[in-house]
Structure formats: C-alpha cells, structure tokens
Amino acid sequence: MSLKVGIVGGGQLARMMIAPAVELGIEVRVLAEQPEMAADLAASQVGDYRDLETVRTFARDVDVVTFDHEHVPQDVLRALVADGIAVHPGPDALAFAQDKLAMRARLAELGLPQPxxxxxxxxxxxxxxxxxxxxxxxxxxxxxxxxxxxxxxxxxxxxxxxxxxxxxxxxxxxxxxLVDFRRELAQQVARRPSGPLTVYPVVETIQRDGVCAEVVAPAPSASPRLRQVAAEIGTTIAEGLGVTGMLAVELFETTDERLLINELAMRPHNSGHWSQDGAVTGQFEQHLRAVLDLPLGDPAPRQDWAVMVNILGGPASETMSSRFAAVLEAHPAVKLHTYGKDPRPGRKVGHVNACGEELDAVAYEARSAAAFFAD
Known part of the structure; x- marks a missing residue:
C-alpha cells in the first residue's frame, strides 16, 4: 500500500511534486482551488482551502498534509492537528510564514541578522x-x-x-x-519531523519588477565563509521555527559583506527550481521525502553550474505550443518545464534549466531557450 500525500493548493509547485511522487511510489492527492489549475493531473478535490470541513474531508485518508502555498488559515491547520492528522509544515511554523511581523520578531529572538x-x-x-x-x-x-x-x-x-x-x-x-545590497541570495534547507536535515548550495537570484527572473546555482564568487554563514542561517531557522519540509530563506548580501534575511518560504520555492535537473535530489522530491519523514536525498549539484530562467507571460496560447518544439530543437540540452497556465503579462508559466561546466555557456543556453517564449 503506497504512502499518500495530500497537497493543499493546485498551483505549479503541487504540479511539480507529481513526477517525483510517481517515481517514489507515493500517491499524491491535490485540493485545488478551482478546476483546470496547474496541478489538475492529481486534483482529487476542488474546494476552498479556508473552509475547515472541505479540508478535513480532503485530509481524511492521507498520511500527511502539505502545501502549495502558506495561506491556509491557522484555525483550519490547528483543527487538522487536533484531529490527529500529520500536517507538515505545522501551524506553529507556518504562522511565521503567514505573518511577516511575527517572523521578524521571532528571528530577532533567535539573534539572526535582518534589516x-x-x-x-x-x-x-x-x-x-x-x-x-x-x-x-x-x-x-x-x-x-x-x-x-x-x-x-x-x-x-x-x-x-x-x-x-x-x-x-x-x-x-x-x-x-532600505538595504544597500549588492545581490540577492537564497538558501534552502530540508528538514524531517524527526529532526535530520540537509542543506542545498546557496544560490544567487535575479529579480525583475519584484519577480524572480533567474537563479544561478551555486552563487558565483561565494566565499567559503559566505556559504557557511548562509547554511547556518538556514539551519537555525529550520530548527528554531520547527519547519518541516523544504525551507527557502531569501537573503540580501550587503555591500559591506553581511547577510540579512529578507523573506521565508516553507515549501518548494522558485529559487530551488534549478535542482530539478541540477541536483542529485531536486527540491520537489526532497519535500515529499521530508514531510513523510523518509531519509533525505543528496542535495549536491550534478554539474558545476545550473541556471534557471523563468518564462514570464509568454505568447498567446494558440502560439505557445508551436514554440515548444522550436526551443527543444534549438536547445536539446535544456530542460523545459511548463505549468499548464494561460499566459498573461508577468505571470510565471514555466521555466527552463540548463547545466554545465562553464557558467557563461550555461546562462546563454537557459536565457536563449526562455527567449523563445517572449511576447
């Protein structure tokens, strides 16, 4: 009998957990907010994640409930826990992802660097x-x-x-x-309910108009000291806040070489999409392992460099499919991931990953492939 994971939220993060779940023999069920969402392939129920009885019915016969987003209300989360349902990450941890003021106060208690x-x-x-x-x-x-x-x-x-x-x-x-920073970084950690955790390489993220556009893994020119401090920050947050599953810590690297915590995400995160093809164990598989309290996989990169570029907006739906074949022919070494979403300006509708030994060549491949989908 296979393990069953219930994912609340039908977006692209839930969609990208489906393939590794199949490979691991895990059954994925999705509570989607509406029909024909990105994770429609595994949607077993459509309903309001804010309604306790809807979520309770969905969670009744799964081994663990996890999330595509952090917006499920605290009263719903705590009712599930009171029912004896395994919820990862749990409500105590998610409270700090749901409320930035609570997050800032808790990070201050932990003595962590922040603006x-x-x-x-x-x-x-x-x-x-x-x-x-x-x-x-x-x-x-x-x-x-x-x-x-x-x-x-x-x-x-x-x-x-x-x-x-x-x-x-x-x-x-x-x-x-307003932090004077030289670049933005992200540190991911995976943690099991029983305590063991593993740390991914710190990466550089490039934002455009407040949206992540590119990720370079590992972060170029990151000193051993910077990598150590980023890993310590991620580990301290995961343990101090009781996070289970994937944790992403968005960081500012300041002009005076400090690291300051910007935001937290307690789920798979855009900054970790590179790991689908660039790491031994991608973040989506790792999240499933972690929330089920299974042994964690190796987070090490498979090659020297990986670059992820988001596909934002894209052409009209009727021309999108014709560009798939073109990009696959022009860039056979690039991995293309699509979300099943209708394009609109600024919307994340997919991403591409490229990996290799030379950063400039890898970045060129990823950017050129993503450019096929420009408006």
Missing amino acids: EWAAVSDSAALTTFLQAHGGRAVVKTPRGGYDGKGVRVVADADEAAEWLDALEPGEALLAEE
Missing part, C-alpha cells in the same frame, strides 16, 4: 521610522504578499496612506530599512 524594522500603525510612526533610516524605507503588508505584491518603497508616509487607513485596531504594517 532594521518596526511595526507601524499610523503615519506618525512611519514618519519617525523614515527619519531614522535616511528618508526611505520598505513598507510591507504583513500578510498575503508575494512576487512583489504588498511591498512598497516609500519616502513619505502619505505613500502608504491607503494601507494605513485600511488597518483594523491592533493591526500594523511592517517597515524595514
């Missing part, structure tokens, strides 16, 4: 923060933001007035210093 920050609930508090941090700051909504949404760089409290005015009593926004 200077404050909870601001009115214009006066935000103005005080701006005055103390050079007149500019990053303002974030604590919940729900992703891919640049819910994030603004402001030089005046009036630029966040809409968000401030919408706050309920007791709520606040997150204000952070």
